[in-house]
Amino acid sequence: MNLTLDSLHQTQGELTTAIDDEQWLARFDALAEQGYVLIENFLPHAEVAALYHYAAGLSEPEWNMAGIGREQQHTLNTRVRSDQIRWLHPQVPAEAIYLNTMDTLRVRLNRRLFMGLFDYECHLARYQPGAFYKKHLDAFKGRSNRVLTTVFYLNPEWQHEDGGELIIYGANDEVLETVLPQQNTLVVFLSDTFVHEVKTAHRERFSITGWFRHNASNAHRVDPPR
Numbered sequence: 001m002n003l004t005l006d007s008l009h010q011t012q013g014e015l016t017t018a019i020d021d022e023q024w025l026a027r028f029d030a031l032a033e034q035g036y037v038l039i040e041n042f043l044p045h046a047e048v049a050a051l052y053h054y055a056a057g058l059s060e061p062e063w064n065m066a067g068i069g070r071e072q073q074h075t076l077n078t079r080v081r082s083d084q085i086r087w088l089h090p091q092v093p094a095e096a097i098y099l100n101t102m103d104t105l106r107v108r109l110n111r112r113l114f115m116g117l118f119d120y121e122c123h124l125a126r127y128q129p130g131a132f133y134k135k136h137l138d139a140f141k142g143r144s145n146r147v148l149t150t151v152f153y154l155n156p157e158w159q160h161e162d163g164g165e166l167i168i169y170g171a172n173d174e175v176l177e178t179v180l181p182q183q184n185t186l187v188v189f190l191s192d193t194f195v196h197e198v199k200t201a202h203r204e205r206f207s208i209t210g211w212f213r214h215n216a217s218n219a220h221r222v223d224p225p226r
């Protein structure tokens with residue numbers, strides 16, 4: 001594959017991240033090699049700060065208890081996860097900024113890695129002190145159109161004693177990464193490959209979790225269901 005930086009520029013819109021093009025190519029290659037990549041300093045500071053203030057300022061009724069599974073399989077199981085979520089919509093200006101950035105990232109991932117990513121869905125998540133999300137996979141092979149998971153962290157000055165780490169496990173249950181949910185860190189991993197968990201948070205913790213997806217629509221079913 002021989003992609004020039006110029007061809008990366010021919011996408012709709014610039015990727016206004018804090019990382020330059022050269023660095024992006026290195027991140028994409030790391031993702032192709034390991035199946036996951038950690039990216040610090042993802043957005044310009046003003047943008048991530050605005051997202052944090054937006055999330056922290058949402059009122060109680062704007063959050064929903066997170067469930068497990070989708071549609072008919074959707075159940076609340078607070079022994080598995082106890083965070084609250086809010087799906088992002090392009091009609092809400094504060095949310096559209098993040099969705100646009102991720103769509104540009106989607107186009108670039110497709111160009112660089114030929115991933116055939118069709119769309120992106122994401123939600124804000126709030127872990128109040130005591131909340132967690134036990135070990136899980138985001139997708140099961142052949143049974144989901146979720147291809148790549150992204151998790152983006154919003155809290156400034158997260159400390160070790162605040163807990164809430166994301167643990168990423170390898171194929172033999174070994175710990176591959178322990179990620180502090182530090183403001184402006186983006187984690188990207190293959191949704192059907194990496195078991196992961198969120199340790200109990202001891203401070204209110206905000207993230208945006210999303211999924212790049214394949215198109216699984218067919219004549220009998222329009223994808224995605226909401």
Ligand code: OGA
Nearest residue numbers: 133138151166198207209
């Ligand atoms: C999820 C998830 C990780 C995190 O929402 O599926 O695994 O660090 N989130 O918030």
Ligand code: MN
Nearest residue numbers: 136137138196
């Ligand atoms: Mn997950």
